[in-house]
Amino acid sequence: xxxxxxxxxxxxxxxxxxxxxxxxxxxxxxxxxxxxxxxxxxxxxxxxxxxxxxxxxxxxxxxxxxxxxxxxxxxxxxxxxxxxxxxxxxxxxxxxxxxxxxxxxxxxxxxxxxxxxxxxxxxxxxxxxxxxxxxxxxxxxxxxxxxxxxxxxxxxxxxxxxxxxxxx
Amino acid sequence: xxxxxxxxxxxxxxxxxxxxxxxxxxxxxxxxxxxxxxxxxxxxxxxxxxxxxxxxxxxxxxxxxxxxxxxxxxxxxxxxxxxxxxxxxxxxxxxxxxxxxxxxxxxxxxxxxxxxxxxxxxxxxxxxxxxxxxxxxxxxxxxxxxxxxxxxxxxxxxxxxxxxxxxx
DNA sequence: ATAAGTTTTCAAATTATACTGAAAGTTCGA
DNA sequence: TCGAACTTTCAGTATAATTTGAAAACTTAT
Numbered sequence: 001x002x003x004x005x006x007x008x009x010x011x012x013x014x015x016x017x018x019x020x021x022x023x024x025x026x027x028x029x030x031x032x033x034x035x036x037x038x039x040x041x042x043x044x045x046x047x048x049x050x051x052x053x054x055x056x057x058x059x060x061x062x063x064x065x066x067x068x069x070x071x072x073x074x075x076x077x078x079x080x081x082x083x084x085x086x087x088x089x090x091x092x093x094x095x096x097x098x099x100x101x102x103x104x105x106x107x108x109x110x111x112x113x114x115x116x117x118x119x120x121x122x123x124x125x126x127x128x129x130x131x132x133x134x135x136x137x138x139x140x141x142x143x144x145x146x147x148x149x150x151x152x153x154x155x156x157x158x159x160x161x162x163x164x165x166x167x168x
Numbered sequence: 169x170x171x172x173x174x175x176x177x178x179x180x181x182x183x184x185x186x187x188x189x190x191x192x193x194x195x196x197x198x199x200x201x202x203x204x205x206x207x208x209x210x211x212x213x214x215x216x217x218x219x220x221x222x223x224x225x226x227x228x229x230x231x232x233x234x235x236x237x238x239x240x241x242x243x244x245x246x247x248x249x250x251x252x253x254x255x256x257x258x259x260x261x262x263x264x265x266x267x268x269x270x271x272x273x274x275x276x277x278x279x280x281x282x283x284x285x286x287x288x289x290x291x292x293x294x295x296x297x298x299x300x301x302x303x304x305x306x307x308x309x310x311x312x313x314x315x316x317x318x319x320x321x322x323x324x325x326x327x328x329x330x331x332x333x334x335x336x
Numbered sequence: 337a338t339a340a341g342t343t344t345t346c347a348a349a350t351t352a353t354a355c356t357g358a359a360a361g362t363t364c365g366a
Numbered sequence: 367t368c369g370a371a372c373t374t375t376c377a378g379t380a381t382a383a384t385t386t387g388a389a390a391a392c393t394t395a396t
Contacts, residue, residue, distance in 0.1 A: 009279070080341085136257045341394085345388105347388105352383070364369100
């Protein structure tokens with residue numbers, strides 16, 4: 001297979017993959033493109049390679065930057081802005097975990113804590129099931145939250161060595 | 169807070185949460201409703217409580233069943249079908265992991281393996297960056313896949329005990 | 337100060353996704 | 367075998383998400 005074709009296939013699959021995880025296609029595709037590009041690209045480069053509009057590239061690039069997955073780069077002597085993506089996949093993963101934790105998991109845990117305090121007789125099975133379910137999810141979520149915190153701070157090799165200890 | 173209100177808030181938030189993870193709102197809401205309902209519900213119950221159409225409930229219920237999160241229940245003497253959700257959150261989580269692994273992670277790994285075999289000079293930095301990126305993602309994905317396999321088979325308490333060993 | 341180069345914004349258009357509801361299909365008891 | 371009870375399907379409709387493109391807002395260099 002030729003590089004161009006492989007690249008195209010990777011970008012397109014990464015985009016489709018993203019849509020299954022709540023990430024819009026173009027954003028995932030820009031990320032994929034930057035990950036396989038050795039040098040920083042301009043907005044025009046991305047527009048040309050993915051065949052999308054300037055506004056679209058601009059907005060999604062901003063989002064990617066807010067997720068900490070892409071950086072603006074100024075090349076000396078150049079007027080244009082360039083963009084580059086983190087290529088260490090462990091760093092990419094921990095960055096995404098950190099952001100989703102902050103944006104989604106933590107607010108959810110806050111809500112669940114709130115919902116546990118309902119009036120009503122615990123003898124009523126409707127009440128009991130509700131409280132038990134909420135409590136169960138919250139406990140699980142808190143454990144996940146802690147585990148992910150450690151993971152985010154961890155070094156990849158240390159983390160993998162640790163997993164081996166459990167799983168062998 | 170009253171039970172009815174808390175329930176409503178949980179269902180609505182669970183739906184919004186789902187949409188951030190590629191799950192449609194109604195499907196997530198049906199799941200939430202069944203998780204907090206002590207007894208099995210009929211399609212009509214769900215239609216009434218979530219105010220959605222029969223077709224919508226039917227299709228999403230089928231999906232939930234295919235994800236292994238909801239079961240059909242036949243109550244003796246009753247003509248109608250009833251539905252009930254797994255309420256042990258560890259089981260829910262491992263079930264989701266198992267399905268997403270099968271539906272998304274494994275096909276992606278297969279594609280990546282395929283994409284690593286490209287023609288071209290490894291001295292070309294475009295080629296090198298592509299191969300390195302793909303290889304990096306694939307390696308990471310394989311490790312995640314293995315780890316999740318163990319997790320899916322594991323018992324919750326065993327798993328948590330193991331994590332403690334790493335993280336303390 | 338100004339103009340060319342560049343980035344950002346956002347209303348409108350487009351596309352993708354989800355939902356409805358009625359008809360068709362199925363099941364089961366009499 | 368019939369028909370009432372119930373479930374499934376899917377074309378059409380509605381909603382939500384994404385994308386465009388052109389105008390506005392910047393940002394230098396001179």
